[in-house]
Amino acid sequence: MRNSILLLVFSLIFCVIHTFAGKTECPRIKLKRQWGGKPAKALTYQVRPIRYVIIHHTVSGECSDFLRCASILQNTQTYHMNDLDYNDIGFNFLIGNDGIVYEGTGWGVRGAHTYGYNMNGTGIAFIGNYSEKLPSRSALTAAKKLLACGVKEGELDRNYILLAGSQVSSTQSPGLILYNEIQDWDHWSLVP
Amino acid sequence: MKMRLWLWCISFVFLCCCGIQNGFAYKIPPVEMELKGEGFIVSIPHEAGIENVAFNVNRNRPFKAFEQGEFSGRVSTETNNRWIVEIKRRLREDDTIYIWTDVQFNKNRFRSMSSPIMVSEVPSGVIAINEIVHDKKPVVITTETPPAIDPRNDICEPTLTIIRNRNACRGELIFEENFNGNELNATRWRYEVRMPLDIADAEFVLYDTNAEVTNGMLKIEPRIWGNDNPDADIRRGNLNLGVRCTAYQNSDIECRRQAFGRVVLPPILTARINTKHAFSFKYGRVEVRAKLPQGDWLFPLLLLEPLANLYGQQAYASGQMRIAFIRSNLNLQTSGGIEMGGRVLYGGAVLRPEASYRNTFMVNTTRDAHFGETFHIYSLTWDDQRLSFEVDGQKYGSIDGGFAQHEMGHNYAWTNGNHMAPLDQEFFITLGVAAGGHGDFSDDCLSKPWANTSPKAALNFWRDRGNWKSTWTNPSLMVDYVRVYAI
Numbered sequence: 001m002r003n004s005i006l007l008l009v010f011s012l013i014f015c016v017i018h019t020f021a022g023k024t025e026c027p028r029i030k031l032k033r034q035w036g037g038k039p040a041k042a043l044t045y046q047v048r049p050i051r052y053v054i055i056h057h058t059v060s061g062e063c064s065d066f067l068r069c070a071s072i073l074q075n076t077q078t079y080h081m082n083d084l085d086y087n088d089i090g091f092n093f094l095i096g097n098d099g100i101v102y103e104g105t106g107w108g109v110r111g112a113h114t115y116g117y118n119m120n121g122t123g124i125a126f127i128g129n130y131s132e133k134l135p136s137r138s139a140l141t142a143a144k145k146l147l148a149c150g151v152k153e154g155e156l157d158r159n160y161i162l163l164a165g166s167q168v169s170s171t172q173s174p175g176l177i178l179y180n181e182i183q184d185w186d187h188w189s190l191v192p
Numbered sequence: 193m194k195m196r197l198w199l200w201c202i203s204f205v206f207l208c209c210c211g212i213q214n215g216f217a218y219k220i221p222p223v224e225m226e227l228k229g230e231g232f233i234v235s236i237p238h239e240a241g242i243e244n245v246a247f248n249v250n251r252n253r254p255f256k257a258f259e260q261g262e263f264s265g266r267v268s269t270e271t272n273n274r275w276i277v278e279i280k281r282r283l284r285e286d287d288t289i290y291i292w293t294d295v296q297f298n299k300n301r302f303r304s305m306s307s308p309i310m311v312s313e314v315p316s317g318v319i320a321i322n323e324i325v326h327d328k329k330p331v332v333i334t335t336e337t338p339p340a341i342d343p344r345n346d347i348c349e350p351t352l353t354i355i356r357n358r359n360a361c362r363g364e365l366i367f368e369e370n371f372n373g374n375e376l377n378a379t380r381w382r383y384e385v386r387m388p389l390d391i392a393d394a395e396f397v398l399y400d401t402n403a404e405v406t407n408g409m410l411k412i413e414p415r416i417w418g419n420d421n422p423d424a425d426i427r428r429g430n431l432n433l434g435v436r437c438t439a440y441q442n443s444d445i446e447c448r449r450q451a452f453g454r455v456v457l458p459p460i461l462t463a464r465i466n467t468k469h470a471f472s473f474k475y476g477r478v479e480v481r482a483k484l485p486q487g488d489w490l491f492p493l494l495l496l497e498p499l500a501n502l503y504g505q506q507a508y509a510s511g512q513m514r515i516a517f518i519r520s521n522l523n524l525q526t527s528g529g530i531e532m533g534g535r536v537l538y539g540g541a542v543l544r545p546e547a548s549y550r551n552t553f554m555v556n557t558t559r560d561a562h563f564g565e566t567f568h569i570y571s572l573t574w575d576d577q578r579l580s581f582e583v584d585g586q587k588y589g590s591i592d593g594g595f596a597q598h599e600m601g602h603n604y605a606w607t608n609g610n611h612m613a614p615l616d617q618e619f620f621i622t623l624g625v626a627a628g629g630h631g632d633f634s635d636d637c638l639s640k641p642w643a644n645t646s647p648k649a650a651l652n653f654w655r656d657r658g659n660w661k662s663t664w665t666n667p668s669l670m671v672d673y674v675r676v677y678a679i
Contacts, residue, residue, distance in 0.1 A: 039260035040260040045296070046301075153268075
């Protein structure tokens with residue numbers, strides 16, 4: 001009797017753990033073609049798993065609905081491909097204040113976001129300017145989910161290092177307030 | 193202390209070996225494609241060390257770079273010992289599929305562009321490299337993968353060279369034929385079966401024999417018609433090459449001939465092969481190691497010929513490049529005493545059919561010995577400014593573009609092209625041996641038995657065989673290799 005109660009308790013605990021482990025589900029990702037993006041001019045695949053995650057902001061307008069976000073993304077991609085001559089939009093992912101993750105170059109494909117960290121890093125940008133305010137709560141949650149998902153899927157190194165763009169290149173990105181926020185995140189490292 | 197040093201050494205060697213094992217010892221195998229349900233799958237076999245595989249696939253649109261395909265997929269787990277991406281798109285029978293593959297092998301990435309895959313046979317059998325048998329079961333097609341980009345130096349420098357269906361990096365070997373095995377590699381070479389097309393410059397041959405491939409060497413031997421066909425009468429015979437004829441421009445001239453009066457069948461039987469269906473390129477460096485034929489009125493064909501004849505089909509309007517050219521006569525002089533025989537090597541372009549202009553766009557170099565005595569390495573470097581020629585690594589001349597403005601070369605259509613027009617399009621490789629003709633031996637050559645403009649030219653050449661037959665002691669073209677590099 002005692003044994004079966006113990007067994008029951010253990011199975012309960014197991015179930016709970018299992019459910020929570022399963023909670024690292026991936027956020028909704030709008031694919032590039034869904035937001036009206038163009039195919040990349042060239043693709044360079046990265047060696048998996050990726051060691052660095054670099055956080056940026058786009059210094060553009062903000063968006064909290066799909067149409068507005070898509071329009072900003074299309075403009076950003078055009079600017080990156082036509083004016084800066086990048087192969088694609090520079091970031092691996094972009095996150096709107098609607099809490100949706102928008103695919104840039106995506107997992108495992110080199111972006112053009114941070115000099116020295118493009119080949120072994122994933123660049124994630126929050127759409128907007130976060131020098132003086134934070135992105136929406138849902139955007140921050142989406143980012144954390146995306147990172148957990150990346151680890152679960154084997155795209156990111158289990159011990160990946162999270163950095164702000166400003167830590168490794170001469171930029172204000174992702175803005176001081178957002179930089180303060182990500183310092184509380186698990187994988188943030190003061191030293192690159 | 194000494195012990196420690198030893199340990200260091202051993203571990204260093206060990207590490208080096210492992211590094212080589214893990215990092216550099218992988219080459220992407222041919223991609224297999226299989227039709228499946230409403231779509232198709234592409235895959236490569238598993239090999240220990242592969243971490244993940246990405247495929248980019250285009251329909252009917254060659255990749256200009258390692259760019260994003262119409263379909264793009266990446267897998268991180270293998271299935272049944274293969275890395276498979278399924279694409280749910282129904283293909284049409286006339287689709288051509290282009291694929292590039294990117295593989296993470298341990299901590300390195302490798303990528304390669306596959307040869308195009310034809311979903312069905314092309315009608316008239318022109319470019320069908322891979323054939324599908326339409327069966328109930330899915331059919332596996334194997335493609336030949338061009339060399340992967342060297343991972344040790346994965347910076348791919350931009351190149352001027354453009355290749356049909358795939359991209360290259362500067363310096364990359366984009367075509368290599370060593371003539372291994374016992375027969376010609378049909379995925380690269382096709383035999384031509386036809387008579388010459390251009391009436392103003394028709395060599396006196398029928399291209400309809402096979403070359404020999406032995407000991408890593410291609411041998412093309414011209415024969416006098418009667419040697420092979422004792423019954424054939426070149427003065428009264430009727431030749432119809434039928435469905436074997438590979439003519440693609442004018443089958444009335446190239447495939448059929450009735451001898452009558454001055455019109456004779458070609459007195460010489462020889463072979464001519466090309467890469468038209470398999471390999472063509474624009475700008476690059478071609479290198480051929482060959483022993484040229486020796487014998488009066490013979491000449492080797494080491495050519496680049498235009499793939500599309502964009503500027504016209506007649507009279508070399510779309511141009512021809514000669515990697516190397518000699519008039520194989522043992523002794524040949526013009527009435528003015530100019531040496532023209534096998535000791536003079538030419539390289540250049542043919543842009544007009546007339547014999548009097550044959551040397552206009554050519555450079556030459558003279559040696560003491562006939563070029564057919566031994567093997568030499570002939571090379572042509574073709575870029576967007578000029579053609580440059582070398583023999584055995586020594587440059588002997590170059591020809592600048594601007595043919596549209598040249599007084600001897602002017603053709604109005606060329607002004608639509610660039611500086612090199614008409615040599616600004618894709619060209620394929622041709623190898624062969626020819627004899628006689630109206631365009632390669634000028635009429636002021638001493639003891640030439642025919643006049644170029646005479647309707648009896650081929651007949652007179654044939655009638656004179658008592659004089660030239662005995663000089664054909666080494667009439668074969670021998671080719672050791674052909675290589676093309678991106679520049």
